[in-house]
Each structure stands twice: as structure tokens, then as C-alpha cells.
Amino acid sequence: MPLWDRIRRSQVWKSIFRHPPPVDRPNRVKVVLTNLILHLHPVAMPKHGLRLRFTWCMGGITFFLFLVEVVTGVLLMFYYRPTIQWAYHDMLALRDVVSYGILREVHRWGAHAMVITAMLHMLRVFLTGSYKPPREFNWVIGVLLLALTLLLSFTGYLLPWDQLSMWAVTVGSNMVGAAPLVGHEGPASWVTDQSDLRYVLLGARSVGEEALLRFYVLHCVALPLLAAFLMALHFWRIRKDGGISGPL
Amino acid sequence: MFRIPDYVVSQRTRRAVLSRIARWMAGLGFAMLGLVAGLWSAASARFMVPNVATEPTRRFKAGTPGRYPPGHVEQRYKEEHGVWIVHEKYRGRWQLFALSTACTHLGCITLWQESDRRFKCPCHGSGFYPNGVNFEGPAPRPLPRYAIRLADDGHIEVDRSRTFHQERGQWDDPASYIPG
Amino acid sequence: MTPDIAEHLTRVAPLLAAFHAACSAMNVAAGGYAWRGRRRGEALAWLGAAIVFLGLAVGAWAGRPPQLPAMAKAGIDAVLGPATLFLGSLALLTVLYLGRRFFTAPPVGLAALNASLLLFGLSLADPVFASLVAKPDHVPIVGMIYLLGFVTWIAAYQAVENDRRTAAGRGPVEKTYAEKVLVWPDLVYIELIAMVLVSALLIAWSLLLAAPLEQPAHPSVTPNPSKAPWYFLGLQELLLYADAWYVGFVVPCLILFGLIALPYLDVNPKGNGYYTIDAQRRKYLVFMFGFLMLWVLPILVGTFLRGPNWSFFGLYEPRDPQKMAMHVNVTLSEYFWEWGLGRPRPEVDPHAGAWLRMGQAMWREMPGLAVLAAYFVALPLLLRRTLFKTARLAMGRCRYWIAMGLLLLMLTLPLKMLLRWTLHLSYIVSMPEFLLNF
Numbered sequence: 001m002p003l004w005d006r007i008r009r010s011q012v013w014k015s016i017f018r019h020p021p022p023v024d025r026p027n028r029v030k031v032v033l034t035n036l037i038l039h040l041h042p043v044a045m046p047k048h049g050l051r052l053r054f055t056w057c058m059g060g061i062t063f064f065l066f067l068v069e070v071v072t073g074v075l076l077m078f079y080y081r082p083t084i085q086w087a088y089h090d091m092l093a094l095r096d097v098v099s100y101g102i103l104r105e106v107h108r109w110g111a112h113a114m115v116i117t118a119m120l121h122m123l124r125v126f127l128t129g130s131y132k133p134p135r136e137f138n139w140v141i142g143v144l145l146l147a148l149t150l151l152l153s154f155t156g157y158l159l160p161w162d163q164l165s166m167w168a169v170t171v172g173s174n175m176v177g178a179a180p181l182v183g184h185e186g187p188a189s190w191v192t193d194q195s196d197l198r199y200v201l202l203g204a205r206s207v208g209e210e211a212l213l214r215f216y217v218l219h220c221v222a223l224p225l226l227a228a229f230l231m232a233l234h235f236w237r238i239r240k241d242g243g244i245s246g247p248l
Numbered sequence: 249m250f251r252i253p254d255y256v257v258s259q260r261t262r263r264a265v266l267s268r269i270a271r272w273m274a275g276l277g278f279a280m281l282g283l284v285a286g287l288w289s290a291a292s293a294r295f296m297v298p299n300v301a302t303e304p305t306r307r308f309k310a311g312t313p314g315r316y317p318p319g320h321v322e323q324r325y326k327e328e329h330g331v332w333i334v335h336e337k338y339r340g341r342w343q344l345f346a347l348s349t350a351c352t353h354l355g356c357i358t359l360w361q362e363s364d365r366r367f368k369c370p371c372h373g374s375g376f377y378p379n380g381v382n383f384e385g386p387a388p389r390p391l392p393r394y395a396i397r398l399a400d401d402g403h404i405e406v407d408r409s410r411t412f413h414q415e416r417g418q419w420d421d422p423a424s425y426i427p428g
Numbered sequence: 429m430t431p432d433i434a435e436h437l438t439r440v441a442p443l444l445a446a447f448h449a450a451c452s453a454m455n456v457a458a459g460g461y462a463w464r465g466r467r468r469g470e471a472l473a474w475l476g477a478a479i480v481f482l483g484l485a486v487g488a489w490a491g492r493p494p495q496l497p498a499m500a501k502a503g504i505d506a507v508l509g510p511a512t513l514f515l516g517s518l519a520l521l522t523v524l525y526l527g528r529r530f531f532t533a534p535p536v537g538l539a540a541l542n543a544s545l546l547l548f549g550l551s552l553a554d555p556v557f558a559s560l561v562a563k564p565d566h567v568p569i570v571g572m573i574y575l576l577g578f579v580t581w582i583a584a585y586q587a588v589e590n591d592r593r594t595a596a597g598r599g600p601v602e603k604t605y606a607e608k609v610l611v612w613p614d615l616v617y618i619e620l621i622a623m624v625l626v627s628a629l630l631i632a633w634s635l636l637l638a639a640p641l642e643q644p645a646h647p648s649v650t651p652n653p654s655k656a657p658w659y660f661l662g663l664q665e666l667l668l669y670a671d672a673w674y675v676g677f678v679v680p681c682l683i684l685f686g687l688i689a690l691p692y693l694d695v696n697p698k699g700n701g702y703y704t705i706d707a708q709r710r711k712y713l714v715f716m717f718g719f720l721m722l723w724v725l726p727i728l729v730g731t732f733l734r735g736p737n738w739s740f741f742g743l744y745e746p747r748d749p750q751k752m753a754m755h756v757n758v759t760l761s762e763y764f765w766e767w768g769l770g771r772p773r774p775e776v777d778p779h780a781g782a783w784l785r786m787g788q789a790m791w792r793e794m795p796g797l798a799v800l801a802a803y804f805v806a807l808p809l810l811l812r813r814t815l816f817k818t819a820r821l822a823m824g825r826c827r828y829w830i831a832m833g834l835l836l837l838m839l840t841l842p843l844k845m846l847l848r849w850t851l852h853l854s855y856i857v858s859m860p861e862f863l864l865n866f
Binding site: 041060109116140172 | 579580600605612641647663688698702719864
């Protein structure tokens with residue numbers, strides 16, 4: 001018996017997958033039903049959903065890029081300290097000192113790509129009218145996920161603590177400071193520069209150590225958790241709303 | 249003949265009264281839950297607003313007025329304190345005052361261009377006259393002044409904790425300039 | 429030829445040779461495909477294009493990369509400007525939309541792709557252009573332009589096909605693929621291949637381009653120019669035309685709200701689950717105008733064409749830090765009182781009470797407030813009885829007013845741009861006393 005078959009008939013393999021290999025119809029159904037990750041999918045789907053010219057594969061790629069960002073991000077966290085003293089230094093170390101020092105590149109370019117694919121996914125869903133009933137609420141979740149993608153990218157932008165990041169975030173946070181009502185420089189403002197939304201965001205009046213820590217926590221913990229929750233909801237709703245959209 | 253409607257009768261039964269009490273209790277419970285959740289959210293939001301900010305001292309000495317001849321724009325306090333000290337005419341009178349270096353548009357640090365005699369913002373190209381009044385680009389307001397005074401030792405003292413805004417008519421305040 | 433241009437040419441020559449050769453190969457493939465489909469004339473055209481690209485590749489390989497004539501570059505730069513770019517793009521998109529049946533024909537699409545690749549390749553020989561598109565943070569945006577162009581085209585292609593079928597009384601193409609297939613293996617393998625390709629692309633990209641790292645952060649030195657992350661550069665570009673409270677905060681909130689509200693405002697049951705334009709023309713136009721003209725185009729301008737001091741630069745124009753556009757702008761109330769009535773603007777007494785000051789400022793800004801009232805109240809009331817009569821009936825009152833509000837707010841941006849370019853109008857309502865400029 002070939003080695004591959006012996007592995008697939010071993011007790012260990014069977015205990016993990018619990019059914020014969022998916023080479024015939026019953027087992028191809030089973031493999032989707034019994035596997036946690038594959039279970040995101042339905043068992044069967046209309047054929048037009050397979051055509052790349054219909055889906056552009058953008059939603060799936062966006063999710064994959066999120067996973068790439070999680071993995072590379074966790075690895076980067078092993079070397080990065082979010083303090084003014086060390087942040088920039090650790091960036092240099094990540095480039096010059098560690099082995100296989102392209103993780104920061106993968107993380108950054110993956111983030112750029114994810115913003116693009118999320119936007120294009122939204123464009124596709126709009127152009128095919130897939131937001132229409134019964135999928136209205138899933139579109140809402142998708143819009144929130146797009147906003148979260150931008151926020152994740154923006155909070156990560158500060159972490160290298162170089163001129164590019166510091167001033168991009170200064171400009172961005174001052175826009176928040178100009179918000180009506182809740183910004184101290186906005187119309188109808190009823191707050192000061194020590195109680196407005198920008199102060200809450202930065203933890204200070206200007207971009208400094210407090211802001212670096214806040215953005216770090218938002219980038220590495222708060223926003224990814226929220227995004228993961230909304231993604232779970234998004235995928236679950238695709239199934240519950242009747243699978244991939246198609247002509248009625 | 250007058251008949252008592254059914255629903256009135258049913259309301260009078262023991263079960264109806266009990267279920268009504270139960271509904272009220274449930275309503276009260278959810279209201280309490282909402283109140284606690286609201287308080288908790290408000291407390292968390294307040295938690296995110298720091299009470300103490302670690303910032304450098306907001307008051308500094310800037311030498312004697314003799315160091316600033318008319319028309320002079322002093323750049324040496326830009327780096328550490330974010331302040332231009334300017335000796336310039338405002339409404340026809342010479343004044344010595346301290347301007348913030350941060351553009352009123354989005355807070356980028358302006359640059360002093362001696363050749364054109366203007367402050368220029370690198371972010372969106374806003375321009376300010378030496379007296380701080382905006383004249384080009386998207387900046388909506390003049391640069392704010394900081395409090396300035398002659399201390400008892402004859403040195404200029406700038407206090408960055410007080411600002412004076414031209415558009416609110418605060419540049420007439422004698423604390424915002426030293427007559428030059 | 430100056431020495432640094434010569435040096436640049438020798439450096440990009442191998443890259444350009446590969447680029448032109450790839451374009452040539454693409455055309456050979458297209459020609460072969462057309463030949464097998466018995467479209468002989470088309471096949472010959474692609475073969476011709478392949479030969480042209482091959483010639484360019486050989487030229488580049490020989491160390492003499494062909495480039496655009498200086499006249500053409502100067503001409504392009506002279507024409508480029510914020511206003512011409514906006515209006516030109518609008519005109520181009522209008523033509524593409526009206527002629528979509530012609531432009532979605534695959535040969536036309538491929539010809540357009542060839543033209544853009546030719547222009548791109550020739551431009552790469554220019555050191556300024558090359559430094560613009562090869563900057564690590566700009567590379568994904570170049571990729572986005574092509575990706576966006578392609579997906580918009582292929583969506584329009586399918587929409588036109590579906591609309592043609594619908595007009596002939598048949599259902600959309602998607603309906604002919606309604607049969608059910610099993611997810612394993614069909615979909616799972618597509619996903620697997622996509623994951624492998626994306627990973628490979630990401631790793632190659634990361635090996636080739638280092639993530640940028642500039643000088644350590646310095647709180648008192650602002651780099652010139654200072655740019656937001658690219659996806660917010662569109663907003664930063666629009667900041668030229670409106671205040672931070674509006675563009676920086678209200679507009680993003682409105683975009684978010686508008687997108688969320690979209691499925692609840694749309695009462696048209698047609699066009700659900702397949703590509704179509706005819707079944708949703710008005711919505712398609714509004715969405716694409718907002719996305720392409722107010723989101724993507726400002727991003728491109730902010731990324732590629734804004735330089736030091738946020739001055740506008742052409743594609744081939746060296747970034748001169750001294751270049752500065754003087755633009756003195758005038759508010760509507762200045763136009764009204766000083767230019768129209770020939771008298772000074774009413775003053776606001778800075779020492780008066782808050783309500784009195786507010787009243788004085790509102791009196792001064794009366795013309796602008798009247799314009800805004802007409803725009804936001806009278807215009808929707810008028811449109812309700814004329815242009816949007818049927819839409820208003822279909823949508824109901826609540827949906828109509830929300831949709832009109834969002835539409836009018838969206839249109840404030842291009843209108844403010846036009847007013848700036850034509851009248852140098854800075855604000856319609858300007859009350860700096862209350863931090864309120866619009």
C-alpha cells in the first residue's frame with residue numbers, strides 16, 4: 001500500500017478528519033460539513049459564483065490578506081516596543097538585524113493591498129446590486145469592515161515613528177480636532193483642547209508617547225478583535241442570507 | 249344591554265394581574281441593565297480622557313526686547329517651544345508678540361520664508377503675513393498669539409498656556425503683546 | 429542630454445526592455461487567440477502592436493530606451509492642472525459611459541490597454557515620472573489604477589451584455605450558470621490557487637521594494653510636503669476647497685452614513701445579483717461619480733501631482749521646492765458687500781455678547797446663508813415636482829429627503845471646486861468668529 005494511502009487510513013488521520021477522502025460525492029459533501037474552516041462555505045453553490053469575472057475573488061483575497069496581516073503582525077510584535085525611545089530603533093532592527101527581515105514589508109504591502117481589495121470588493125457588490133434585499137444588513141457590516149480596514153491601516157501608520165508617520169497622524173488627528181461639537185477647533189465646539197475627541201484619541205494635545213501607545217493598542221488588539229468579530233458575522237450572514245447573490 | 253368587554257374581564261383575572269406585574273418587573277430589570285451599561289460606557293469613555301498630560305513646561309524666557317529690532321522674526325524658539333517671536337506692525341502700531349508656529353489649518357509647523365516675508369505651511373500651502381494674519385491657502389484663521397510680558401528682571405516671558413485669537417478680537421488684549 | 433538623465437536611462441534600460449517585451453508577448457497571445465477565432469484582421473492588428481513593442485524592447489535592450497518627445501511631455505504638463513484634470517476626467521468618463529456599447533468590445537478595451545501601456549513605458553524613461561511611480565508607497569497605487577480600470581471595464585462589459593439580453597427578453601448571463609456545483613473541489617481549489625498567487629505576489633513585492641522609513645519623528649520639523657496615508661490623500665486634496673471640519677470629519681461621516689443607508693434608500697428591486705447598468709442608471713452614475721471623481725481621482729492627484737508646498741506639478745515636471753502658487757481667495761460676503769454693493773462689510777463687534785455677535789455675523793453672511801437655504805431646501809422642493817417626481821413617489825418622503833440631502837451634500841464638493849476655479853471663491857459662509865466656514 002502506498003505511504004499516502006497508509007497515512008490516510010491511519011487512526012490519527014481518521015480521528016482528525018473522520019471520513020474518507022473527498023473523492024466521491026457523499027464525501028465531498030461531508031468534507032465541507034465536518035471541517036470547521038471549510039464550514040464557512042455552503043456544500044453547494046450556483047455555478048456563476050465560481051466565475052472570476054463575477055466575483056473578482058476580491059472578498060476572499062481581502063480575508064486572506066487579513067490573515068496574512070495577523071500572522072506577520074504578531075511576529076513583528078515580538079520585536080517592537082511602542083515607546084518614543086525604542087520604536088524607530090526597533091524598525092531599523094527589523095530591517096537590518098533580524099533574519100528574513102522582510103516581515104515589515106509583507107505587513108505594509110499586505111495592508112496597502114487589503115485596502116485596495118476591500119474597496120474593489122465593495123465596488124463589485126455595488127455593481128451587481130448584491131446589497132439589495134435580503135442582504136442589506138450584510139452590506140452595512142461590510143461598510144463597517146471597510147472603515148475598520150482604513151482605521152487599522154491608519155493606526156499602524158504611526159507605529160514606525162518616523163517623520164512620515166508622525167506628520168500623517170498629526171494632520172489626521174487635527175481633522176478630528178476640527179470636528180463640529182466634539183472638536184475644540186470645530187464649529188459649535190463646547191470642549192477645550194484638553195477634553196475634545198482629538199485629546200481622547202491621542203491621550204495628549206499633540207502626537208507623542210501617549211498617542212503611540214494608544215495607536216499601538218488600537219492597532220494590535222482593539223481593532224483586530226472588532227474586525228474579526230464583524231468578519232465572522234459577515235461570513236455567517238452570507239450563508240444565512242441565501243449564499244452568494246445571483247439573479248432571482 | 250351594556251356588556252363589559254372581554255379584555256376588561258380578562259385583565260381582572262389573577263393570571264393577568266400576575267403577568268402584568270411580571271412584565272413590569274422585566275421592564276424594570278432591563279431599564280436597570282440599560283442604566284448600568286450606560287454608566288459603564290460613560291465611565292469607560294471618561295477613563296480614556298487622561299487627567300494628567302506629560303508635557304514640557306509652558307512658560308519660557310526669551311531675552312530682552314532689544315534683541316528684536318523692528319521687522320524681525322525670531323526662529324530660535326521654534327524647535328523647543330513652537331513659538332515665533334515677531335516684532336511687526338499690527339493695525340499701524342509696532343508690537344512685539346509670540347505667535348504659534350502651528351498652522352491653523354491642520355497643525356503642520358509653518359516655515360519662515362525671509363525672501364517673501366511670510367510664514368508658509370508645507371501641508372497645504374497656507375500663507376501668513378509676518379503679523380500672523382492668513383492671506384492665502386486654506387488656513388481659516390490667523391496664527392494665535394501666546395501671552396507675552398516683560399518680567400520684573402527686564403526679560404521677555406512667554407506663557408504658552410494662554411492663547412489670543414485675532415478673530416475673537418483678543419489681540420487688543422495688552423497681555424498679548426509688548427508695545428514696541 | 430544631461431548626465432543624470434543618461435544615468436537614469438542606463439539604469440532603467442533592462443527594466444524597460446522587459447516591460448516592452450512583456451507587452452509584446454501579451455499582444456502575440458491576443459493575436460493568436462484572435463487568429464484561432466478566425467478574426468484575421470484583428471489578429472494582424474495585435475501582431476502589429478507586438479512588433480512595435482518588440483522594437484521598443486530591442487531599443488531599450490540596446491541601451492537607448494525610446495522616450496516621449498520633449499514637446500509631448502511639455503504639452504501634457506502644460507494641460508494638466510486640478511481643474512483640467514477634474515473636468516477632463518469627467519468628460520472622459522461621460523464619453524465612456526455614453527459609448528459603453530462600443531468601449532466594452534474586447535478589441536477596443538485591449539487597444540486602450542495597449543495605448544496606456546505604451547504611454548507608461550515611454551514615460552518611464554523620464555526620470556521624474558519614473559521616480560514618481562517607482563516610489564515604494566506609490567507602487568500599489570499604480571497597480572490600483574490598472575486593477576480598477578480593468579474591473580470597471582469588465583463589469584461594464586458584463587452589464588452591457590446583460591442589458592442587451594434583457595432588452596431581447598432573455599435573462600442575464602448569470603442565470604445560465606444557475607446549476608449547482610459542489611464547493612469541494614470547485615470553489616476550494618479556486619481559493620487555494622488565489623491564496624498561492626497572492627502569497628507569491630506579496631513575497632516578490634516585499635523582496636523587491638523596501639518599506640519606506642524616513643528620519644525619526646521630529647515634532648517641530650514638518651516635512652515638505654507632508655502627506656496623509658494614500659487612502660486619505662483624496663480627503664487631503666479636497667481640503668484645499670473646504671474646511672477641515674467639513675472635509676476632514678463631516679464628509680467621512682457622510683460617506684459612511686451614505687454607504688450604510690444605500691440599501692435602505694434603494695427601492696428598485698431590479699438589478700439584484702447580476703451586472704447591469706440600464707436597470708439602475710441613475711444610481712450607477714451617482715455612485716461611480718462619487719467613487720471615481722471624488723474619491724479615486726483626488727487620491728491620484730494628491731499622490732502623484734502634489735509636491736512641495738502642496739503645489740501642483742505635472743507628470744514630468746521636476747519638484748521645485750520654490751514653486752508656489754499664489755491664490756488669494758474671496759468669500760461670498762466680500763463679493764456681495766464690497767464688490768456688489770460697493771460698501772464695506774458689516775463688522776462684528778468682538779466685545780458684544782455671543783448672541784449679538786452671532787446675529788451680526790449672520791447679517792454679514794446673509795447672501796451665503798440665502799444661497800445655502802435655496803440649495804438645501806428650495807432645490808429639493810423644486811426637484812420633487814419636476815425631475816424626481818416619479819422617484820419621489822416611489823421612495824416616499826423619508827427616503828426622498830435623506831437621499832436628496834446626501835446627494836446635495838456630495839455635490840457641494842464639485843460645486844465648491846468649480847467656484848474656486850472660476851470665481852476664486854473661498855467660502856460661501858465665512859464666520860471665523862465661530863470657527864464656522866463653509
